[in-house]
Amino acid sequence: MKRSICVICRWLFVLHLCALVAFAQEQQFANLGDFKLENGGVIRNCRIGYRTFGTLNSDKSNVVVVPTWAGGTTEQLKSNFGPGRLIDSTTYYVVAIDALSNGVSSSPSNSRLQPRMRFPEFSLRDTVATQHALLTRVLNIQHVKAVVGISMGGMQTFQWLASYPDFMEKAIPIVGSPRLAPYDLMLWQAQIDALMRDRDWKGGNYSANPARALDFAFGELLLTTPPDYNRRKTREQVFADLAKAQSDAHRFDANDKIRQVQAMMKLDIPLESAAKTVKAKVLVVVAKYDHVVTPGPATEFAKLLGADLLVLDSDCGHLATSCESQRLNEAVAQFLK
């Protein structure tokens, strides 16, 4: 009898732990009130989404902050956390944070007071400021082990280094950029034009989502390289993919995308002066054949910082983080140790 109770106890304990872990991974929100932007604007009732993975140490020394990529959510980040993944959440306490205008945190698509294009333009400095407020004011975390981000998450990681150089011990910007190269500016401007010149755009007050297939096409053309794309696709699949993108249009919000793209385009960290203030150890990861975040500015900043530099060189382009995930994960694990 005693033994069976003990077994039941153990099960209850395990279930309790599982529930705790599962709950932590659930979407949570912090209310930051009216959040003042550097351009003088205000995000009314600013709400920041986040999820945590793993367990916070008693001395809070194992926090790793992970901001989302463009159009991405913390839900989509989930698969990056766990043993052997990008961040081992059995060692680190991961705080994944939804970037402004991703449809989860305050965004044109979910703001009642500032809907659609009435949602103010903001910068990645503002985005990172909301994350700093979440950590310091809501979660009471004043210093972190590391900031790690992929793509626009990598851009935010660079901005974290520039805005709060004392806040982190280490930083790993992955296929990100401290300042968009000419090619990157051209590709984002083209995507904004594609949305805003679309017949269904209507100043952002659309009922049918504008230019969804075209927006999807930009991703297909630029996220990887032509040889990789041609290996994976048939001629017939191109048109099936485009039709599917159009039929999935309801999942896409053009206003949200535009505000994030504008924030990326404004990113312009003064490399030389910023490099002098950085105190963290930095591992910069770039992809040689990246056609979305071209690797020039990140590589230049890595040199100015004397940072470690990992160059992914598969022909998967921006998606090299997936194609070379093992190599990437090992380098990140080693660097965080």
Added chain:
Amino acid sequence: MKRSICVICRWLFVLHLCALVAFAQEQQFANLGDFKLENGGVIRNCRIGYRTFGTLNSDKSNVVVVPTWAGGTTEQLKSNFGPGRLIDSTTYYVVAIDALSNGVSSSPSNSRLQPRMRFPEFSLRDTVATQHALLTRVLNIQHVKAVVGISMGGMQTFQWLASYPDFMEKAIPIVGSPRLAPYDLMLWQAQIDALMRDRDWKGGNYSANPARALDFAFGELLLTTPPDYNRRKTREQVFADLAKAQSDAHRFDANDKIRQVQAMMKLDIPLESAAKTVKAKVLVVVAKYDHVVTPGPATEFAKLLGADLLVLDSDCGHLATSCESQRLNEAVAQFLK
């Protein structure tokens, strides 16, 4: 006195020759009447533009046919002809031909009976058929030394080989394709979508040319590679270039572009069976990092033909024909000998 007359005679003779050459290089037109298309349609009052360079041999054995690239004209081809250029017009008699829907030959922008989107869809088989008619029926040339074309001109060269395998001694398709790869289909479909979903499109009956800056952006993003683009441009120049493209919009005709793009997308030469019928000696030229006409299908067809293959490998992408013009011109001259 006798001597001075002789000098005058010589001068007059030279002037006469210059006038003849200059006249030949001027835009000329052939009227083909109502031209029947393979889809059952008809181009009414079909007019084909062309220019000639050099002198036709008495036995007509030195004719080189050069069709235009997408959106290009025979005027733009001019600089390719002469000693040390792509084709030496002091040796060969070049007949450069304006492709259908380039704004010079019959096109949506210049057809009175079938203006704008009332201009019928056609294929590159039709385009090549108009050129065959021009040569055989108007210029009375029944066989040529070579067909040489760049980009969509290269596609037409492949189509010449498939449609009229007895017509040429040699053929040099340069950064062309016998069948568009998946990546190429995606990029052209995106460009058609960008034009036809534009707020100014109006079913082709526009007064303001639609999506010109966006259309220009596609070229900037795909004609070369990101490293080459970033080397040549500054961040500021990106926006200056886009503004200039928009202000030059009147030079661009969306209807003309759409009909040419549709023809390219329809191109689908059955490689194995076509390879068996080809009689010409073929030099296939591809660019390794070409992001507009990806080199897979041309390379495959070259292997099936047992053709010579020249791979341009600079990071200028589709523009490698300019960056590596010396290497290209020497290879073409050698092959034509």
